[in-house]
Amino acid sequence: MIDYYAVPSPCYVIDEARLRKNLTVIKNVADRAGVEIILAFKGFATWGVFPVVKEYVSGAAASSVSEARLCFEEIGAFAHTYSPVYPERDFNSILEYSSHITFNSLDQYRRLFPLVKKYGRKISAGLRINPEFSEISHGLYNPCSPGSRLGIIADDLPELPAGVEGLHFHVLFEADSFALEKVLKVVEEKFGRFFPLLKWINMGGGHLMTKEGYDTSHLISHLSDFRKRTGLHVILEPGSAFAWETGELVATVEDIVVNNGISTAITDVSFTAHMPDCLEMPYKPKILGATDALEGKPTYRIGGNSCLSGDVMGDWSFDKQLLRGDRLVFLDMIHYTMVKTTTFNGVHHPSIGIWTMDNQFRLIREFGYEDYRDRLS
Ligand SMILES: Cc1ncc(COP(=O)(O)O)c(C=O)c1O
Secondary structure (H helix, E strand, O other): OOOHHHOOOOEEEEEHHHHHHHHHHHHHHHHHHOOEEOEEOOOOOOHHHHHHHOOOOOOEEEOOHHHHHHHHHHHOOOEEEEOOOOOHHHHHHHHHHEEEEEEOOHHHHHHHHHHHHOOOOOOEEEEEEEOOOOOOOOHHHOOOOOOOOOOEEHHHOOOOOOOEEEEEOOOOOOEOHHHHHHHHHHHHHHHHHHHHHOOEEEOOOOEOOOOOOOOHHHHHHHHHHHHHHHOOEEEEOOOHHHHOOOEEEEEEEEEEEEEOOEEEEEEOOOHHHHOHHHHHOOOOOOEOOOEEOOOOOOEEEEEOOOOOOOOEEEEEEOOOOOOOOOEEEEOOOOOOOHHHOOOHHHOOOOEEEEEOOOOOEEEEEOOOHHHHHHHHO
């Protein structure tokens, strides 16, 4: 159990025990299904805990030069790289750090594949396909919405260009294995004729295999059937599943202001800067020990410390009145949250720490004025 008062505020604190639990599930799926599961850095890239991650997985999916380099330097492996576009000026560095490069369009493939081919080390090239089938209802996260810029649709791929060894699709979001089963059926119908010509297929992310209730046995049997039937090397690159429910954002109530009968507890963190998905998605996070607003209970609007008027996320009720200095613990604030933070307003960026297996807090990183200053000029 994390002692949140033993953690400095504000701070993202990763629970090593919960992280290891997720990593064990992921490794077990990979081993039993005979597939490769790599970490999508876009969802979680807190490299201070990679020594733990590397005990279970040996690769990562990158979407930029910086992510590919982080994979090379901090995981010690070449990256599986996919980006919606590769600017030509970046491409030499993409080659330097990647083992697999997936192209989003045929034009990018035609222009850049010659560089892959003549590179001094073998790099496997792939294409991102768009099966035009996704169950994601939230537009911001749906790569298959009509007119999407992501991936090549079947009508535009009458034949496989020479040199392509793999196909990549990403159409799931916090999904179960039954959603994957439906997607695979469509992918096979539309692109299955290319399978005998390929070496690998990358099924992207969105496989939330560490969520309570996820049927990993179904995933394992479906993946292993697919692998045996097609002979393809199967790669999955989830992000969220790695860090799902592995840690919290610890904050402190700094002030309580009252306006028109509404009490707002202003904290030392910001929704827009430190929990941006709460406003972007949007979703209301859980706070330890609090509920949605209930009549008759001490109720507060929780506010961030930036000047944005909308840096609030609704109302919560507590068992007792909040006081200045009280800790607020925002649950499940590791995946996507940590990679998306900003230094907006120059507000203090939360530290990063780990709650270790022997129940100690270890500070990994603190942030200061230089981090704010150096991003701006
Ligand atoms: C290409 C690709 N791969 C992997 C992922 C990781 O997805 P998730 O974190 O939902 O597992 C994403 C997420 O957007 C993605 O776009």
